[in-house]
Structures are given as structure tokens and as C-alpha cells.
Amino acid sequence: MPTDVILRTETGEPLNARVEVDDRGLVIHSRSGTDRNRDYRQAVEMILVRLDAAKVRYDVHLDSRPVQDQPLASRRLNFPHGGPIAERFNILVRAMNAGSSSNGAWRRILITSTGVSPTALAALVANSPAATARPIGRLPHAALRRVTHEHVDRAVRRLLAGEDAPSFDPSRDFDLLTPDGERLAPKKVFGLALEEALTIDARPEHFTAGLGTPCFRILEAAGYPIIRKDETIPGSGIEPMDPDLAAAEGERKLVAHLRRERKPALAAAKRRAVIAELGYLQCERCGLTPSQALGPHGDAVIEIHHAGTRVADMAAGHITRLADLMCLCANCHRIVHREIRGGAAST
Ligand SMILES: [Zn+2]
Structure with a gap:
């Protein structure tokens, strides 16, 4: 007997997305019309992010009616298990529509894990305490702009003092330059500043870094110029x-x-x-x-x-x-x- 799993936003609002746990795993129902499972995307992203955070290995399968009789292995969807969640969702949607005339339908899918029982999966995605203070996906620019010069200063001081922002990778292309000429990873600095500004658990998928992004503009306005890694002064x-x-x-x-x-x-x-x-x-x-x-x-x-x-x-x-x-x-x-x-x- 399937049971509903209630997913909530960080403010406690239930998502408009029907998610069930059955004896196979988690079923996310399709989205259709103007209002039926309107929050499908947010629900899928939330589930994947929370399972990733819990380091659970899982597979996603197409579970729409025409294919339900086919063996699970033949309906497994190929998509990356790393990278920005918004991109992964788009790849997942393309995979679930492969071979059909539609290319953007949000279909019924089934998430299974070989190591974790369906009820444990449901508990992980519904009640992850770390997830309550972790918004999903890109934050709006208005939220990023709540980072002040002082938030950036403190983030710089913390990193210079030897703290790390381990969720964020070392910088690949750009360095932030401190007044003393030290170089730091811009995304680590902004991530720490954002955590303090919004009191959230900041994640790389919350914002993009790069020339012209709010992240870089806010850091530079605070007086920390950003230079290419290969650039000498x-x-x-x-x-x-x-x-x-x-x-x-x-x-x-x-x-x-x-x-x-x-x-x-x-x-x-x-x-x-x-x-x-x-x-x-x-x-x-x-x-x-x-x-x-x-x-x-x-x-x-x-x-x-x-x-x-x-x-x-x-x-x-x-x-x-x-x-x-x-x-x-x-x-x-x-x-x-x-x-x-x-x-x-x-x-
Ligand atoms: Zn002049």
C-alpha cells in the first residue's frame, strides 16, 4: 500500500508534488495541466540533493503507464550524479522523453536504491534535518545581494585564518585578491559570506560564479578584485x-x-x-x-x-x-x- 511522502520548503510549506513510497522505492507523479503537481521540479531536485547529501546510491527509472510492465533495468534513466542540480534535472527530463515526440514532459519516475529500504529513503528525503536550512537550487539575485561588504570581510578573514568551506571546490579559473595580495577561491569566500548573510547551509548550486555574475560583482564592490589564475599583476x-x-x-x-x-x-x-x-x-x-x-x-x-x-x-x-x-x-x-x-x- 503506497504512502504519501510530504516534502516541505525551508519555510515549512508543503510542496504541490505527489510523492509516494511503495515497496520498490519513491514514486514522483507526473506533472500536468496548470496545477497538478506544480512543484514537480522542486520536489525532484530536493529529493536528489537530499539523497546526495546522505551519500545514498540510487537509480531513477521511468515509471509512466506505458512502460510500467517493462523490467526496471530497461527503464533506468541516464543522468549525472554530480554537478549543478538544475542541469541534472534538465538532463533527466531529456532522458525521460527520449524516443517520444514530446521533449519537455515531466513524467512519473521511480527512485530506487539497492542499499537503502524504501521507507528509509522516504525518511531521508522528508526529514533530513540538514535540509531544513538548505534551500534547493539557485537563489534569487535579491537573496545574494543581502551579502554586505562586512560579510565578505569576515569570510576573507576566516579563510585566511585557515578555515575552509569544504562544500566548495578550490577555484579553477579565478582568484580573489586580498589587500595583502593573498589569493582565495572566490566561490569559497562568497559561500561563507552567504551563509552568514542568510543563515543557511550554503551550497555550490545556490549561485554561479564568473565574470559579470552577482557573486563576482558583490566581491569586487567590497574591494576584493578578481583576477584570472594565470594573470600576474x-x-x-x-x-x-x-x-x-x-x-x-x-x-x-x-x-x-x-x-x-x-x-x-x-x-x-x-x-x-x-x-x-x-x-x-x-x-x-x-x-x-x-x-x-x-x-x-x-x-x-x-x-x-x-x-x-x-x-x-x-x-x-x-x-x-x-x-x-x-x-x-x-x-x-x-x-x-x-x-x-x-x-x-x-x-
Ligand atoms: Zn574629466
Whole structure:
């Protein structure tokens, strides 16, 4: 006699998805019409994620009426047991529709395990305590944006202190650069920050990393530029220096400050953020859009100015946020530094 398994979201709402346990395993009923088993996808993803978390070996079989008489082995669906859950679900749907005229139907499936009894499977997917605080699948961008600069700072400090975020793999393509030039895996940093921001058990499938993603943009806005693994920092982290500033402060002191605070990587992150927002670079003082006014290489006149605390006045450990940086054309940058010198001289 089949029994219903009630799956709930992390807020305790029951899913609209009929899941039964019978003497073979878990049966997830098909989705059809506008409302019948509307949460099929969420239910399937939740079940797979929870079985994966419990390290249970399982198989998924097509169980729709026309094939029910066929032996189980012949209706086993091929899909990967690792990787992002959303991709795995899509592969599963393609497999369950193979050979039919439909390509997107969400059909009745049966999940079996050779090592775990059907009732134990049901208990695992319905009551996993770890799963209660673990949202399933991608989180909305609004949730990711609850990560603040301070969450990112603490995540960086924890990783630098030797903690790990073991759910997240080491980075493959990109590194996050700390103010001292240490490199960390961006996804580990963001995962830890997200855990604290949302008080959840953060998982790799909750967000994507990569150039232009909210993950990278939030990390860079907090002042942690992201660079390609194979990228070396040109000129030992010193960006081209303003001659007035060099004259004012003395070259040795200046170079030390620039090395610490003015990484070209941070300047590159600022340029990326402005282009992502406006579509082009612009001088924040005079409004010049050099790519329009000065031709295809016009952006070369845009320099990055530290608009907050003077670099020379920064306490050790100060973290420059992208919001502390300004895009200025070379003329305005020169004038702003002359103004700063003038102001300091008159006091
Ligand atoms: Zn300007």
C-alpha cells in the first residue's frame, strides 16, 4: 500500500508534488495541466540533493503507464550524479522523453536504491534535518545581494585564518585578491559570506560564479578584485603614478602605499563595474565619455582616483571599496590632485 511522502520548503510549506513510497522505492507523479503537481521540479531536485547529501546510491527509472510492465533495468534513466542540480534535472527530463515526440514532459519516475529500504529513503528525503536550512537550487539575485561588504570581510578573514568551506571546490579559473595580495577561491569566500548573510547551509548550486555574475560583482564592490589564475599583476601592483602626487609625497612612500592600496586589479574591477552599469567609461568630474569624444582608444585617458581617505592617511588594514574609487579623465585627475595639495598647504 503506497504512502504519501510530504516534502516541505525551508519555510515549512508543503510542496504541490505527489510523492509516494511503495515497496520498490519513491514514486514522483507526473506533472500536468496548470496545477497538478506544480512543484514537480522542486520536489525532484530536493529529493536528489537530499539523497546526495546522505551519500545514498540510487537509480531513477521511468515509471509512466506505458512502460510500467517493462523490467526496471530497461527503464533506468541516464543522468549525472554530480554537478549543478538544475542541469541534472534538465538532463533527466531529456532522458525521460527520449524516443517520444514530446521533449519537455515531466513524467512519473521511480527512485530506487539497492542499499537503502524504501521507507528509509522516504525518511531521508522528508526529514533530513540538514535540509531544513538548505534551500534547493539557485537563489534569487535579491537573496545574494543581502551579502554586505562586512560579510565578505569576515569570510576573507576566516579563510585566511585557515578555515575552509569544504562544500566548495578550490577555484579553477579565478582568484580573489586580498589587500595583502593573498589569493582565495572566490566561490569559497562568497559561500561563507552567504551563509552568514542568510543563515543557511550554503551550497555550490545556490549561485554561479564568473565574470559579470552577482557573486563576482558583490566581491569586487567590497574591494576584493578578481583576477584570472594565470594573470600576474603588472609592475608589482603599482599603477602609473601621478607626477604631482609623487612630488608631494616622495616616491618611496608613495610606492609603498600604491603597492598596498592601489592594485591595478582593483582599478580594473572599478572599470568593469562602471562598464557593467553604464555600458562605457566616463569621467565622474567633467562628464567626458572618451570612447565617444576621443575615438576607439579614448578610454585610455580614464584613470582611477581614490576618492575616500587619502592613501597616505590610511590606517593599516583599511579596505578600499570600489565605491571609494572614482573614474577621472587624465585632466581632471591632475586637477583633483592639485586641489588636494592646495587644500593641505592652506591649513
Ligand atoms: Zn574629466
